[in-house]
Amino acid sequence: MTFEQDLHDLLTNHEQTTVSDSFGGPRLGTKKAPNFSVSTMARELLVIVQRYPTHNISIKVKLLDEVFRNQSKGLVNFSSEFLNLIQRIxxxxxxxxLTNLSISSTKMKTRWFPGEINKGLGNTTQKQFFQPGNDPRSVTFDECLKIFEKVxxxxxxxxxxxxxxKFLKNLLKDKYGVPYQxxxxxxxxNKDPIHTADNIKLVINSDIIWLINARPIINASLEKNLSDKIRxxxxxxxxxxxxKDKTNRAKRWEILPDDYQFSSLENCWSVEKKLIESLIHFENFPQEVFDQLVSKGLISPSKSIATCPVTLENFCFDAINTKSEHGKAEYQVGHLLPLKKKGIHEGQNISWQSYIGNRIQGDLSLDEVNVILDKIFEKKYGSIKP
Structure with missing residues (x-):
């Protein structure tokens, strides 16, 4: 056996014992299949590293561990924090x-093991294989290994x-982002395949730095359903x-890049930041939380009331920070230019909306809505001027 074969078999076998019939394979008994355990894979990978101490990747992992321990002044090899980092890598x-065949949820799998998924072809849907050469997101194990090494x-x-x-440690401790952020x-x-070693980059911008510092302060004042909704x-x-991608609650950067719901990780950060910044300016937002954010230099001390972009009514924090029935939330989230009209899932195109405002907009752009409202006002009152 080799390092590569041990790691390949570890990950592939774990997928086969967890994925069940989500992607066309045989059903694993009558009970719900277990989830893919990234933490288990991280621990097993470190066992393989110890088994092949002179392998290039083993040397790199140990070097990363050494630098990590030196910075954190730790004394124990492969600490829990380091294990957390390995999980994310x-x-x-x-x-x-990937979204399963029933389009009901996502299921974790490797990038190389074949599986059936539903894809859209014009007005039809066909089952196609997710496998290297047949899907831009699927690549060989060897390519994934190159990515692991580069990261x-x-x-x-x-x-x-x-x-x-310091930023990395805060990221590893943060519990409010998506799992394994x-x-x-x-x-x-747009590269095909997209998941290659020469196509990955480290991205740390002002948005994620702001979020890592602001999330703990903000989320302490939010009901769980509101925190979950933002995420x-x-x-x-x-x-x-x-x-093109039959999807449901998949990571936006992991759906097909040419699908209208695709968005980069960086753009998703900007969306979360925009939604939180807007929420801070809702009427009755807790003053002590606002003051804490100001004291940390995360927001300006000036305060204006956030309004619905369609109806222009003031938003109220008490109305959104409460439990609500599914599909009947007082406030919703919408794109000013809908994604199906070539809008982008990014901060400058996202907004909280009132329930009525969201219904008025429908699948129109905000500009189209305003033109219609102006025409209605003009017909009713003879002029759109005050």
Missing amino acids: IRFSFLIE TDILTLEIQDVEFF FVFSYADV VKSYLSDRSLTG
């Missing part, structure tokens, strides 16, 4: 969450910087039966 390098190289260099290490993205989202609307796809 594995998740990014080797794995993807390890980048991190080994970067964490020697004190500020980067990380800071690697794609240089060219879902920022990072996950809606249920779709009409796009």
Whole structure:
């Protein structure tokens, strides 16, 4: 056996014992299949590293561990924090969450093991194989291994910087982002295949730095359903039966790049930041939380009331920070230019909307809505001027 074969078999076998019939394979008994355990894979990978101490990747992992421990003044090899980091490297390098055949949820799998997925072809839907050469998101195990190696190289260099290490530690501790949130993205989202070593890049911008500092302060004042809503609307796809990718709650950067719901990780950060910044300016937002954000230099002390972009009514924090029935939320999230009209899932195109405002807009752009409202006002009152 070799390092490569051991790791390939570990990940492939674990997928086969967890994925069940989600992608056309045989059903694993009558009970719900277990979830793919990234934490288990991380621990097993470190066992393989110890088994092949002279392998190039083993050396890189140990070097990363050494730098990590030096920065954190730790004394124990492969600490829990380091294991957390390895989990995220594995998740990014080797794995993807695809929407299952029933389009009801996502299931974790490797990037190389074949499986059936539903794809849209014009007005029809066909089952197609997710496998290297047949889907831009699928690549060989060897390519994933190159990505793992490159990510390890980048991190080994970067964490020697004190500020980067501090950011990384805060990222690893943060519990409000999506599971296994990380800071690697794609240089060219239109590349086919997209998931290659020469197409990945480290991305740390002002949005994620702001979010890592603001999330703990903000989320302490939010009901769980509101916190979950912000996370879902920022990072996950809606249920779709009409796009090129039949998807439901998948990571937006892991759906087909030419599908209308696709968005880069960086754009998703900007969406979450925009939704939180707007929420801060709702009427009755807790003053003590606002003051804490100001004291941390995260927001300006000036305060204006956020309004619905369609109806112009003031938003009220008490109305949104409460439990609501599914589909009957007082406030919703909408794109000013709908995604199906070539809008982009990014901060400058996202907004909270009142329930009525969202219904008025429908699948129109905000500009189209305003033209219609102006015409209605003009017909009723003879002029749109005050």
